[in-house]
Amino acid sequence: MTTAAPVKTQYEAVIGLETHCQLKTDTKIFCNCSTEFGTPPNTNVCPICMGMPGVLPVLNQRVLEYAVKAGLALNCQIAPYSKFDRKQYFYPDLPKNYQISQYDLPIAEHGWLEVDVEDKDGTLVRKRIGITRLHMEEDAGKLVHGGSDRLSGSTHSLVDYNRTGVPLVEIVSEPDMRSGQEAAEYAQELRRILRYLGVSDGNMQEGSLRCDVNISVRPVGQEEFGTKVEIKNMNSFNAIERAINYEIERQIEAIESGERILQETRLWEEGSQRTISMRIKEGSSDYRYFPEPDLGPIEVTAEQLEEWRSQLPELPAKKRERYQSELGLSAYDARVLTDDRAIAEYFEAATAAKANPKLAANWIMGDISAYLNEKRLSITEIPLQPETLAELVELIESNTISNKIGKDILPELLVNGGSAKKLVESKGLTQISDTGALEAAIDAVIAANPDELAKYRGGKTKLLGFFVGQVMKQTGGRADPKLTNQLLTQKLNG
Amino acid sequence: MIDREQVQKVAHLARLNLTSEEETQFTGQLSDILEYFEQLSELDTSEVAPTTRAIDMSNVSRPDQLQPCEDREIILESAPDRDGEFFKVPKIVNAE
Numbered sequence: 001m002t003t004a005a006p007v008k009t010q011y012e013a014v015i016g017l018e019t020h021c022q023l024k025t026d027t028k029i030f031c032n033c034s035t036e037f038g039t040p041p042n043t044n045v046c047p048i049c050m051g052m053p054g055v056l057p058v059l060n061q062r063v064l065e066y067a068v069k070a071g072l073a074l075n076c077q078i079a080p081y082s083k084f085d086r087k088q089y090f091y092p093d094l095p096k097n098y099q100i101s102q103y104d105l106p107i108a109e110h111g112w113l114e115v116d117v118e119d120k121d122g123t124l125v126r127k128r129i130g131i132t133r134l135h136m137e138e139d140a141g142k143l144v145h146g147g148s149d150r151l152s153g154s155t156h157s158l159v160d161y162n163r164t165g166v167p168l169v170e171i172v173s174e175p176d177m178r179s180g181q182e183a184a185e186y187a188q189e190l191r192r193i194l195r196y197l198g199v200s201d202g203n204m205q206e207g208s209l210r211c212d213v214n215i216s217v218r219p220v221g222q223e224e225f226g227t228k229v230e231i232k233n234m235n236s237f238n239a240i241e242r243a244i245n246y247e248i249e250r251q252i253e254a255i256e257s258g259e260r261i262l263q264e265t266r267l268w269e270e271g272s273q274r275t276i277s278m279r280i281k282e283g284s285s286d287y288r289y290f291p292e293p294d295l296g297p298i299e300v301t302a303e304q305l306e307e308w309r310s311q312l313p314e315l316p317a318k319k320r321e322r323y324q325s326e327l328g329l330s331a332y333d334a335r336v337l338t339d340d341r342a343i344a345e346y347f348e349a350a351t352a353a354k355a356n357p358k359l360a361a362n363w364i365m366g367d368i369s370a371y372l373n374e375k376r377l378s379i380t381e382i383p384l385q386p387e388t389l390a391e392l393v394e395l396i397e398s399n400t401i402s403n404k405i406g407k408d409i410l411p412e413l414l415v416n417g418g419s420a421k422k423l424v425e426s427k428g429l430t431q432i433s434d435t436g437a438l439e440a441a442i443d444a445v446i447a448a449n450p451d452e453l454a455k456y457r458g459g460k461t462k463l464l465g466f467f468v469g470q471v472m473k474q475t476g477g478r479a480d481p482k483l484t485n486q487l488l489t490q491k492l493n494g
Numbered sequence: 495m496i497d498r499e500q501v502q503k504v505a506h507l508a509r510l511n512l513t514s515e516e517e518t519q520f521t522g523q524l525s526d527i528l529e530y531f532e533q534l535s536e537l538d539t540s541e542v543a544p545t546t547r548a549i550d551m552s553n554v555s556r557p558d559q560l561q562p563c564e565d566r567e568i569i570l571e572s573a574p575d576r577d578g579e580f581f582k583v584p585k586i587v588n589a590e
Contacts, residue, residue: 025558032561041579042570046563052572062558083546090509092583144580158580286507291546299552 010220011255013248014228015177015213019190020168021200022139022208023066029138029167030057030100030295037206041160049138049165051096057294059084063167064107066199067136068300068308070169071108073193073315074131081299082107084136084292092159093140101170103289106135107298113193114317115185116331124331129186130174139166175214175225180244184237187211192316196341204235211240216261217251226251227261231275233268243268247275319344327357336365343369346379349386355393363389367407371414383417392420404477405429433480435487438471441479442491445470456492464488495525495532 028035031048048055071078085103111131116124141161177183191202191209202209216226231247234240251261266275316338323334338344350360372379395401401424409423424430432438445467446453456463467488471479501521505512575582
């Protein structure tokens with residue numbers, strides 16, 4: 001007799017991201033105030049961003065350029081005709097009681113980006129995630145709640161409007177993601193693209209990249225979405241992944257125990273590693289959007305669009321693919337090298353100077369990155385030029401120096417730059433690959449260690465390593481390791 | 495054209511407290527205004543592209559050049575209340 005176990009319902013999550021990204025301009029979106037981070041409260045304010053009566057906001061040209069470039073890089077269609085709208089809400093983070101944003105005619109729509117995510121077997125699978133829209137808007141100010149660190153219980157609030165009017169693009173994804181990992185990959189790739197373009201620094205700690213997550217769960221196979229919950233307050237990619245994983249579990253548990261999922265906004269609490277309810281959304285908010293009368297429409301001409309398109313750099317996805325197909329790097333290496341545009345360009349300059357790509361990649365990802373991390377430097381700040389790295393790699397590849405010597409002289413090259421070849425010559429570090437010279441060194445070592453020789457010949461062949469070490473010591477590390485091994489084995493056995 | 499419930503909703507969105515008499519008054523007045531505008535519907539606009547403005551002009555923009563405001567004191571002083579270099583606002587009752 002068999003007992004049928006109750007079939008456990010399988011759930012899947014449906015996830016979309018809304019990302020606010022600060023554009024790297026000198027001035028605000030509609031006025032000439034500075035966008036500098038960390039200045040004393042209310043120093044970067046003027047009558048325009050404070051919404052005084054009679055002022056006229058004027059669009060910053062660079063904001064449009066950056067938004068269009070971001071749209072192009074995300075494979076969007078750029079609107080030939082676009083406009084700004086007023087979004088009304090009552091909250092003192094904006095002094096005007098409305099935010100200038102874009103509603104029905106955003107600057108860019110219908111794009112996508114691709115991420116590689118690990119499936120259950122650990123193999124990388126490419127996944128395309130749709131971008132619904134990208135629009136320009138102004139950021140809001142910062143509130144400090146008096147009498148309490150939380151809103152509830154405070155007697156009044158203090159407002160710093162420095163951030164008010166700082167240019168943002170809001171990028172809305174399609175609900176195409178199914179796991180925390182996919183969402184984190186999406187957010188990282190998005191930031192990588194924006195950084196490559198030079199339109200944003202994407203710093204999550206300073207709030208120049210903020211991701212809000214919309215998430216619901218539904219039984220696998222069900223067409224319609226479950227009730228969605230919005231999660232805010234994640235300030236790292238890792239936190240995005242963990243918040244989503246927590247929320248998926250929470251929603252499935254709630255459904256399984258017969259609870260109703262409430263449409264609400266929840267906050268990720270880093271300390272307790274959970275999401276907490278912030279407020280219940282009463283239907284969709286009524287922002288009463290209407291066209292911003294103070295700003296004219298935007299028409300991007302075909303010529304202008306082509307000019308901006310021609311200025312786009314090679315993007316990370318393209319680089320990853322090219323590093324693998326043209327340079328023969330592994331997917332992992334390609335991913336690490338292309339994470340940061342400056343590193344990728346350094347690598348490319350080294351390979352352009354004829355460095356073996358795999359060897360150059362190893363040096364950059366290994367010793368050079370370790371040095372950069374330790375000294376908190378960017379690769380563009382070190383005296384070691386990519387051409388010198390190419391020289392170093394060539395010296396090792398041609399057996400002029402050993403890899404060990406290469407590692408030994410790297411610190412000096414990192415600090416002083418200059419030519420690797422000249423440094424090797426001036427220090428007399430060229431590798432000894434001459435059989436005669438090596439044999440002389442080996443003979444001397446064997447003669448000096450009769451006991452070890454006897455043990456070796458008695459069967460303790462592990463002592464080969466000891467002899468190699470002695471030869472290296474004798475030659476100041478310059479002995480060709482391969483040849484040394486070969487000659488030593490012959491002599492020890494002979 | 496517009497009913498009392500809609501007037502109450504709009505009043506709520508604008509954070510206005512209306513008396514019952516005002517609700518009656520505004521329901522009538524707003525309906526009159528909307529009906530007046532409704533005359534425009536006589537025209538066939540099915541072939542006309544929507545417009546958001548009456549003036550034909552676009553792409554008004556400025557270079558990204560820093561020009562800080564000279565005197566923030568004037569701005570801070572013109573607010574109803576301040577606390578040092580912050581603006582001070584009353585207790586926030588509802589987040590939405």
